[in-house]
Structure formats: structure tokens, C-alpha cells
Amino acid sequence: MARYFDNGSGELASDALSGFARAHADLVEYNAADGYVAALHTAPTRLVGLLSGGGSGHEPLHIGYVGAGMLDAACPGRIFASPHNRQIYRASLAVARPEGVLHVVKNYTGDRINFGIAAERLSDAGVPCARVLVDDDLASDSAEIAAGRRGTGATVLVEKVLGGAADSGWGLAGLTELGTTLAGRCRTLAAASAAHHAPADGEPAFALPPGELEYGVGIHGERAGRTRSQGRVGALVEEMTGALLDALRPGPEDSVVALVNGLGAVTPLELYGIFGELGRVLDARRMRLARHLVGDYVTALDMRGFSLTLMLADRAVLDFYDAPVRTPALRW
Numbered sequence: 001m002a003r004y005f006d007n008g009s010g011e012l013a014s015d016a017l018s019g020f021a022r023a024h025a026d027l028v029e030y031n032a033a034d035g036y037v038a039a040l041h042t043a044p045t046r047l048v049g050l051l052s053g054g055g056s057g058h059e060p061l062h063i064g065y066v067g068a069g070m071l072d073a074a075c076p077g078r079i080f081a082s083p084h085n086r087q088i089y090r091a092s093l094a095v096a097r098p099e100g101v102l103h104v105v106k107n108y109t110g111d112r113i114n115f116g117i118a119a120e121r122l123s124d125a126g127v128p129c130a131r132v133l134v135d136d137d138l139a140s141d142s143a144e145i146a147a148g149r150r151g152t153g154a155t156v157l158v159e160k161v162l163g164g165a166a167d168s169g170w171g172l173a174g175l176t177e178l179g180t181t182l183a184g185r186c187r188t189l190a191a192a193s194a195a196h197h198a199p200a201d202g203e204p205a206f207a208l209p210p211g212e213l214e215y216g217v218g219i220h221g222e223r224a225g226r227t228r229s230q231g232r233v234g235a236l237v238e239e240m241t242g243a244l245l246d247a248l249r250p251g252p253e254d255s256v257v258a259l260v261n262g263l264g265a266v267t268p269l270e271l272y273g274i275f276g277e278l279g280r281v282l283d284a285r286r287m288r289l290a291r292h293l294v295g296d297y298v299t300a301l302d303m304r305g306f307s308l309t310l311m312l313a314d315r316a317v318l319d320f321y322d323a324p325v326r327t328p329a330l331r332w
Contacts, residue, residue, distance in 0.1 A: 003202040003302070012199050013056035013079055020063060024328040027067045035083065036091035037063045038073040041326070043167040048175055049073070049095035050166055052104040052159060053088060054111055055080040057196075058219060061155060061298045064329030070163040071104075071327075079199060079301075080220045082110030088118035092129065099172040100128025104159055104179065106151025107135035130172050132179030134158055136186040136309065138247055139216025139224060152219050153261050153298045153309035154186035157321070160330065164320030185312040187247045189240045192217040192263060192305025193230055199301070219263070219300045219307075233270075237277035237308070244310045245285060255290035256282065257321060259309035264299040266306050271295065274306055290318055297329070 006012040021030035021037065028037050036053075052062045053075030062074035072095035075083035092101045101122065105115045115131065122129040136154035140147075162179050170178070193213045195205035205221030208214065213236075216224035230236070250256070260275045262268075275294045282289050290313055298307070313321065325332060 003197050004199045006199065010078075010200070013076065016056070016059070017063070017076060020328070027326065027328055028063070031090075031094070034090035035087035036073050036075045036094070037066050038091065038094060039067045039071065041068045042072055043068065045169045046072075046166050047097050047099040047169055048166055048172050049092070049097050049101040050104065050159070050162055051075070051088070051092055051095060051101055052155070053077070053083045053091075054106055054108070055082065055220075057301045058298050060296070060329035065156065065159055065327050067325070067327030069167060069323060069325030069327070070159050070330065082108065082114045085114040085117035085121070088115055089121045092118060092122055092127065093125070096127050100130070102162070102172060102175050102179070103129065103131045104155065104162065105131055105133050106155055107133055107148055108150065109147055128172055130176040132158065132162070132176060132183060134183050134186075136183065136188045137218070138187045138189050138243060140218070141247070150218055150222075152190065153188045153259050153307045154183065154311060156293070156297050157186060157257055157259060157309065157311045158182045160325065161317055161320045163325065164323030167323060168320070182311065182317070185248065186309060187244045188307050188309040189244060190217050190219070190263065190305055190307035191215050191236060191240065192303050194265070194304035195221050196264065196301035196303040214305070217303075217305060219298060221300065221303070233274060234277045234280070237274055238281050240308050241278055241281040241310075244308060245287065248310060248312055250287065250312050253314065254312045255288040255318070257291040257311040257313050257318075258282075258289055258293070259297060259307075260292070260294045261298055261307045261309065262296040263303040263305040263307060264296065265302045265304040268295070271306060274308075278308060291321055
């Protein structure tokens with residue numbers, strides 16, 4: 001039984017891109033030939049172009065964050081698949097500034113390979129290029145996982161702060177160092193009570209007994225290392241938040257930026273309840289919640305789950321975070 005409203009034949013992602021470009025024609029343009037979305041309006045003070053990308057199915061990541069104050073371009077791949085290095089190369093050439101281009105890359109093998117090939121091609125073309133690798137997923141922080149932690153919700157926060165710094169005229173070396181530092185000061189955990197369904201056949205990525213959830217699920221339907229009883233959401237959020245803070249080890253001067261993120265099929269009603277529980281835990285731990293986002297920012301098709309991301313922030317990071325932004329998915 002078909003679960004998605006589409007035209008079949010695997011055209012869901014490409015049809016969505018065309019519709020996205022038309023819906024936001026005042027902010028972005030879609031280069032269908034080379035496979036990237038580019039901002040129509042970016043700050044003339046930028047010395048470096050910012051580019052990211054990854055599989056479709058995570059909307060609004062990444063195309064929704066293209067625009068003034070964030071990304072200059074994004075390269076969408078097929079559903080849950082890396083963009084091709086050709087897309088990344090062409091987009092990078094289009095948005096490179098006097099000091100080159102910075103790639104913001106989530107830590108997945110396909111993304112690392114294709115962004116790496118594109119970076120080599122850019123070097124051959126004389127275009128400076130550097131990378132910030134986002135690897136915030138606490139559930140995959142294990143010596144047994146050779147690839148390291150996965151990149152998830154922190155990508156949005158890192159891209160926003162880097163956008164503010166880029167608009168302030170920071171160069172490639174400074175942005176790379178800032179982004180790398182930020183990635184190290186972010187951690188994410190996700191939980192899901194039901195998997196996403198594959199657009200091709202409508203089958204779930206995994207099955208869970210009633211009342212159980214995956215604790216530490218990935219945004220592509222990767223199973224967690226642990227299945228637990230769902231129970232009360234307050235206890236779940238307290239456990240997740242405690243694990244994140246224990247990993248981050250905030251200092252006395254640190255505040256946090258929090259992202260309460262829906263993975264596709266959790267209602268706003270639930271997400272605000274989760275945010276309330278998060279605030280309660282942070283208050284009890286005397287952690288200052290400096291900024292927050294609540295909603296669907298990095299989805300996993302129709303997965304019934306949510307993720308919590310915490311980023312440690314000082315005054316300078318908050319200033320860049322607060323800088324004006326105007327993209328299809330984030331504006332202030």
C-alpha cells in the first residue's frame with residue numbers, strides 16, 4: 001500500500017525540489033542541471049561561501065537553510081543518499097568567495113567521500129576549500145564504531161553560527177576553526193517509538209513492540225544499541241538531557257542552545273511538552289538555557305520520534321547565533 005503522495009518512479013525528491021524552488025522563489029534558485037539550491041541574497045561582506053548537503057528526506061535540512069545569514073548553497077542527494085561530488089563541485093564554484101568555500105559535512109561515509117572528492121577538484125581548480133565535520137550523535141560515540149559519531153541535529157546550529165560569522169567577514173581559517181570547535185561542543189540524542197516508512201514500498205525500517213522505543217536511533221532508521229520502555233516523557237527527557245550534559249561537561253561560564261527536533265511524525269503538542277521537560281531538567285541542574293528551537297528541523301521522513309541537541313555557547317557564539325537570518329526554514 002502506498003504511503004506517500006507522489007508520482008511514483010522514484011521522483012518524490014526531484015518533484016519536491018521543483019516545488020520548493022517555486023514556493024521560495026524570492027529566496028533561492030534551483031539549478032536542476034547541476035543539482036544544487038543557491039541563495040539569491042547573501043551578505044556582500046562574506047569572504048567565504050558556505051555550502052552543505054546530504055540526502056533528501058530530512059527536510060528542511062539542508063535546502064531550507066539556504067539564504068541570507070546561513071548557507072550560500074546546498075546539494076540534495078536522493079532520499080537518504082549523499083549528493084554526488086559533481087553537484088558539490090559545481091555548487092562550490094558557483095558560491096565561492098575571495099577566500100574560497102567552506103563545506104559543512106555530516107559524518108557519514110558517503111558524504112565524507114563525495115565532499116572529499118569535490119574538495120580535491122576545487123583544489124585543482126585553484127579554489128580554497130575547507131571542511132567542518134559535524135559528529136554530534138552521542139548514541140554512536142563508541143570505539144567499536146570505526147566511522148565515529150554520526151552527524152545529526154547540531155548541523156542546524158553550526159550552520160547558523162557560521163553564517164553569522166561569515167557575514168561578519170571572517171576568513172576561511174577562522175570559520176573552519178570556529179565550526180570545528182562548535183561541533184565539539186554539541187551533542188544529540190534521538191528516540192523513536194516507530195520507524196520511518198520507505199517511499200518505495202511503504203515498509204517500516206524496523207518494528208517495535210507496543211510501548212517500546214529505540215533509544216539512540218539514527219536519522220536514516222539506524223537501530224539503536226538499546227530498546228527500552230517508553231514510559232513517561234519526563235523521565236525519558238531527564239535521562240537524555242543528563243546523558244548529553246555528562247558528555248559535554250559544561251563549565252561555569254557556559255550556557256546552552258537547545259534544539260528540540262521532531263523526526264517527522266511527532267506533533268507540535270508533544271514537542272512543546274518535551275521542551276517543557278527539558279527546561280525543567282536544565283533548571284534543576286542550574287544550566288542557563290540561552291536560546292532554543294522547537295519544531296521539525298532535521299526530519300527522517302515520517303519517523304515517530306524526536307531528538308534533543310545541546311550546544312555549549314559563550315557570548316560570542318550567541319551573538320553570531322542571534323545575527324539576522326532569512327531562509328525558507330529559519331528567519332529572524
